[in-house]
Amino acid sequence: MIYLQVLANGLVLGGLYAAIAVGFSLVWGVLNVINLLHGSFIILGAYVAFFAYALFGLHPFLSAPIAGFILFGIGYSLQGAVINRVIRAPVLMTLTLTFGLDLLLNNAMLLAFKADYRKVVLDPPLGSIFLGPIVLPLDRISVMILALLMTYGLYRLLRDSKLGRAIIAIRMDREAASLMGVDVMRMQAMTFAMGAFMAGAAGSLLSIIYPISPLNSIIFLGKAFVVCVIGGLGSVGGAIVGGIALGLIESLTGLWFGPEYAVPISFALLVAFLAVRPTGLLGRRGYE
Amino acid sequence: MRTFVIFAIVAAFFTVLVLGGNYALRLATIFAMYATLALSWNIIGGLAGYPSFATAAFFGLGTYASAILQSSGMPMLVAWPLGGLIAAAFAAVIGLAILHLKGHYFAIASLAQVKCFASW
Numbered sequence: 001m002i003y004l005q006v007l008a009n010g011l012v013l014g015g016l017y018a019a020i021a022v023g024f025s026l027v028w029g030v031l032n033v034i035n036l037l038h039g040s041f042i043i044l045g046a047y048v049a050f051f052a053y054a055l056f057g058l059h060p061f062l063s064a065p066i067a068g069f070i071l072f073g074i075g076y077s078l079q080g081a082v083i084n085r086v087i088r089a090p091v092l093m094t095l096t097l098t099f100g101l102d103l104l105l106n107n108a109m110l111l112a113f114k115a116d117y118r119k120v121v122l123d124p125p126l127g128s129i130f131l132g133p134i135v136l137p138l139d140r141i142s143v144m145i146l147a148l149l150m151t152y153g154l155y156r157l158l159r160d161s162k163l164g165r166a167i168i169a170i171r172m173d174r175e176a177a178s179l180m181g182v183d184v185m186r187m188q189a190m191t192f193a194m195g196a197f198m199a200g201a202a203g204s205l206l207s208i209i210y211p212i213s214p215l216n217s218i219i220f221l222g223k224a225f226v227v228c229v230i231g232g233l234g235s236v237g238g239a240i241v242g243g244i245a246l247g248l249i250e251s252l253t254g255l256w257f258g259p260e261y262a263v264p265i266s267f268a269l270l271v272a273f274l275a276v277r278p279t280g281l282l283g284r285r286g287y288e
Numbered sequence: 289m290r291t292f293v294i295f296a297i298v299a300a301f302f303t304v305l306v307l308g309g310n311y312a313l314r315l316a317t318i319f320a321m322y323a324t325l326a327l328s329w330n331i332i333g334g335l336a337g338y339p340s341f342a343t344a345a346f347f348g349l350g351t352y353a354s355a356i357l358q359s360s361g362m363p364m365l366v367a368w369p370l371g372g373l374i375a376a377a378f379a380a381v382i383g384l385a386i387l388h389l390k391g392h393y394f395a396i397a398s399l400a401q402v403k404c405f406a407s408w
Contacts, residue, residue, distance in 0.1 A: 092339040
């Protein structure tokens with residue numbers, strides 16, 4: 001019976017993990033940049049939600065798009081002004097750049113918000129629902145649903161809009177896309193900004209579940225790595241499959257070995273996947 | 289140029305040893321330690337050309353290994369090279385698993401080592 005509960009916990013976490021990872025996956029897949037800023041973007045989004053709730057009483061579910069658009073602006077300017085300049089340089093260059101930018105942003109947040117752990121405590125709390133023996137906390141369920149909706153929204157945007165098609169075209173062939181009249185530099189900035197939007201909105205959602213501190217950014221960045229590699233890089237489906245897989249892995253290792261082993265085991269799995277099946281569970285690369 | 293650099297390093301070494309207080313000595317130790325750490329990264333990142341982030345994990349492993357050995361009674365001068373050897377043995381095993389990866393994938397796999405250790 002405990003397995004049903006663990007399964008439910010894993011699935012619920014998985015939805016949120018998918019939303020955390022999908023922006024990271026988009027940037028990696030399309031721009032070929034490992035965005036080490038992603039964790040700090042998530043935390044910044046969570047702080048937006050925290051202050052919106054503390055100062056204006058705005059519910060984190062409502063401040064999620066606001067946080068998303070703030071991060072969208074930051075992401076657009078960062079890619080447009082800085083990252084675009086080195087985007088075709090070797091991996092080490094873009095990695096070091098995003099690493100340095102992350103140090104700046106993270107320490108700026110430490111300076112501005114302190115390292116104290118904070119959390120949005122909803123008043124009144126949302127409570128839980130009981131399905132037979134399974135307890136489902138309503139805040140987690142609603143976060144999962146909203147996160148999956150957001151992820152689906154990104155998928156539709158990539159599939160159906162002109163903007164999305166242009167982004168996919170760059171991902172398929174940069175030169176050909178630019179010959180077809182796609183403004184590559186601007187679209188790259190849009191892609192990075194959309195990744196940042198997803199991070200900010202997901203951060204805003206998770207502010208009611210997790211404690212927030214700039215020190216936590218590395219945890220969410222790590223989760224984005226694992227989800228992308230396990231699920232398969234550069235597709236929305238991969239992020240969802242990987243997110244749910246990571247949610248299940250974390251709850252099962254928590255049950256079997258204790259929660260302190262969840263992170264080492266998920267990273268050991270990441271390395272195993274890279275060694276054996278680098279394309280991930282879905283096994284194909286890129287967006288269609 | 290080369291003799292000048294060597295001379296400067298030797299001179300700095302003896303100056304700190306003779307004249308330096310605790311603070312200067314500590315600072316000088318950290319300089320030397322970071323220089324060695326940078327050399328260590330240069331082997332994998334510079335000479336071999338891999339975008340590696342795992343060096344910090346090996347650094348930490350060496351620190352822990354030699355600290356644990358020393359606290360269980362081993363003399364310091366034996367524990368230091370042993371700590372290095374343990375880190376090297378671990379790195380050899382990891383290297384067999386992930387060195388065939390390229391570019392971003394190698395970077396992620398080597399970052400994973402650091403996270404694995406930091407969170408253990």
